[in-house]
Amino acid sequence: MPKYSQPQDDALYLEPADLQGSLGLALKVDRVLFHERTQYQDLHILQCGPLGRVLLLDGIIQTTEMDEAGYHEMLVHVPLLTHPAPSRVLIIGGGDGGTLREVLKHPTVQRVDMCEIDGGVVEAAKRYFPGLATGFSDPRLNLTIGDGVAFVREAAQPYDAILIDSSDPDGPAEGLFGQAFYQSVKKALAPGGVGAALAESYYLYQDLIRDTFAVLEGIFPYACYYTAQVPTYNSGLIGFALMTTSAYPLSPPDPMRVHELIPLRYYTEAAHRAAFALPRPALELLPPR
Ligand code: SAM
Numbered sequence: 001m002p003k004y005s006q007p008q009d010d011a012l013y014l015e016p017a018d019l020q021g022s023l024g025l026a027l028k029v030d031r032v033l034f035h036e037r038t039q040y041q042d043l044h045i046l047q048c049g050p051l052g053r054v055l056l057l058d059g060i061i062q063t064t065e066m067d068e069a070g071y072h073e074m075l076v077h078v079p080l081l082t083h084p085a086p087s088r089v090l091i092i093g094g095g096d097g098g099t100l101r102e103v104l105k106h107p108t109v110q111r112v113d114m115c116e117i118d119g120g121v122v123e124a125a126k127r128y129f130p131g132l133a134t135g136f137s138d139p140r141l142n143l144t145i146g147d148g149v150a151f152v153r154e155a156a157q158p159y160d161a162i163l164i165d166s167s168d169p170d171g172p173a174e175g176l177f178g179q180a181f182y183q184s185v186k187k188a189l190a191p192g193g194v195g196a197a198l199a200e201s202y203y204l205y206q207d208l209i210r211d212t213f214a215v216l217e218g219i220f221p222y223a224c225y226y227t228a229q230v231p232t233y234n235s236g237l238i239g240f241a242l243m244t245t246s247a248y249p250l251s252p253p254d255p256m257r258v259h260e261l262i263p264l265r266y267y268t269e270a271a272h273r274a275a276f277a278l279p280r281p282a283l284e285l286l287p288p289r
Pocket of ligand 1: 061096115
């Protein structure tokens with residue numbers, strides 16, 4: 001469990017530090033809107049000036065109204081636009097609703113299964129993040145409150161896309177980063193299916209990225225890492241793993257399909273292409289191509 005100071009009105013809130021304790025984030029908290037110890041984690045919702053509302057789980061920023069679009073739009077639209085016509089989509093985690101909101105923008109999507117371990121996150125999002133939680137009443141959604149590891153292992157129907165919107169690999173999300181889980185993901189994907197998962201910052205989680213891509217290389221015909229800028233995540237960026245069940249080279253996004261995704265706050269076709277242009281510190285962690 002990470003250590004963090006208790007947020008209070010007008011207090012400076014410090015996140016747990018990264019890079020062996022030398023880097024952390026501080027938030028100026030205007031108001032603590034909500035605090036609950038759920039069955040799985042310590043949940044805070046804070047009001048923080050221009051960041052808007054901020055969701056913390058176990059003291060770690062999950063999402064802020066200011067920059068959530070960078071994370072959610074890139075986790076969803078990059079894989080879904082890689083698939084020719086995604087119809088059945090599975091979301092693992094994603095309790096704040098942002099990933100679901102983006103998936104439902106795709107007109108080809110007919111059914112979304114979502115498995116979030118913590119019903120407390122979903123309830124808090126409905127109440128405090130109306131801009132993220134828009135999809136929870138959509139008839140295409142089948143929401144399960146349960147462990148994503150078991151849900152994927154037992155999935156009966158194949159999915160065109162599986163999106164893993166998890167928290168960091170400490171706590172309940174630990175099992176979402178291992179070999180057995182990714183084997184289940186591959187099994188649960190239809191031919192031509194595509195997956196995307198949180199794969200962290202290449203400055204902070206070097207061992208995790210090395211291990212994850214070593215595992216993905218052994219399971220999927222094609223897997224690659226891409227990034228997005230999200231200033232309220234430690235190090236200012238976040239990484240994703242993209243995996244496909246066929247070894248096709250990634251096609252550029254179809255401008256007509258991008259046009260249908262309304263509204264967008266971060267995603268552009270250029271940002272999609274640029275997300276795969278990796279600097280050396282990232283390339284050094286990945287298997288050679
Ligand atoms: N991407 C954000 C980040 O890392 O900052 C995380 C967003 S948050 C919505 C991630 C969600 O994953 C949380 O609501 C958490 O409860 C959920 N989660 C964690 N472990 C899980 C598991 N084993 N199965 C399903 N959901 C899980």
